[in-house]
């Protein structure tokens with residue numbers, strides 16, 4: 001009960017307070033003439049903060065950020081309508097960008113720089129949103145309990161050899177929804193249902209926590225394999241304490257589906273809001289976020305894969321080697337999102 005109460009505060013009330021605070025003090029210090037760009041962002045990483053500061057230093061354009069979950073930000077954009085101060089929506093998954101576009105909250109942007117920097121399969125064909133970084137959803141495994149040869153595909157995790165051994169977060173999470181959407185698209189709904197049922201049957205425990213929690217549980221021996229995004233594992237490897245790093249070394253990274261559809265990847269991305277009042281500034285920020293410097297910092301500080309293949313990878317990602325990524329368009333994943341949510345519900349993946 002108490003945990004539920006704290007959880008409610010953290011998930012529902014706190015983000016609202018953070019949002020209100022950001023709007024009560026949107027323009028501290030500067031006069032009305034200052035150039036600004038207002039960002040609604042689901043991303044809460046240090047790398048983003050550093051990049052926005054770099055952007056301001058370089059351009060003189062101040063960036064106001066409102067941080068909250070993507071669903072809350074989308075709801076807020078809907079309520080605010082034309083009066084919304086937001087210029088740019090940034091999310092950690094294309095599913096939410098798709099949803100924002102469907103609800104008429106974004107507008108098309110055409111920029112030579114963006115079209116050159118962001119590959120066609122990582123942006124909306126009409127320019128309503130552009131990918132910023134990529135992340136793979138991989139199988140992390142306990143090196144002392146699992147041989148790499150035992151791993152092959154996402155689908156194989158439904159096999160009963162994994163009974164009681166899989167760690168994965170809740171189906172409310174968009175990363176899992178997009179993964180299931182990709183399986184629906186690649187293998188069909190029936191196969192996706194069989195897979196989801198199999199994984200539920202094989203779970204080491206009822207889903208809880210985020211991807212980091214799954215990795216910690218893996219290290220503690222609560223399960224033997226975990227479905228997580230790449231940057232969470234990289235973060236664990238790069239941990240500052242020697243003790244934690246030693247534990248992290250017990251975790252292996254496996255890129256599934258290399259002989260078939262490729263490893264599921266998703267993007268973190270950005271789209272200009274329909275109400276944007278600072279259009280030119282927002283475009284400059286979007287272009288900046290796809291620049292060499294920004295892409296390198298996303299990779300080095302946050303361990304995400306750049307959207308541009310020519311950007312060098314940091315040591316930790318380079319060590320994992322290249323992998324074959326599933327090239328399903330994020331729009332297709334967005335279109336299947338509702339089907340994935342329904343299916344999760346049917347198989348009782350909490």
Ligand SMILES: [Fe+2]
Nearest residue numbers: 092211229232
């Ligand atoms: Fe994440």
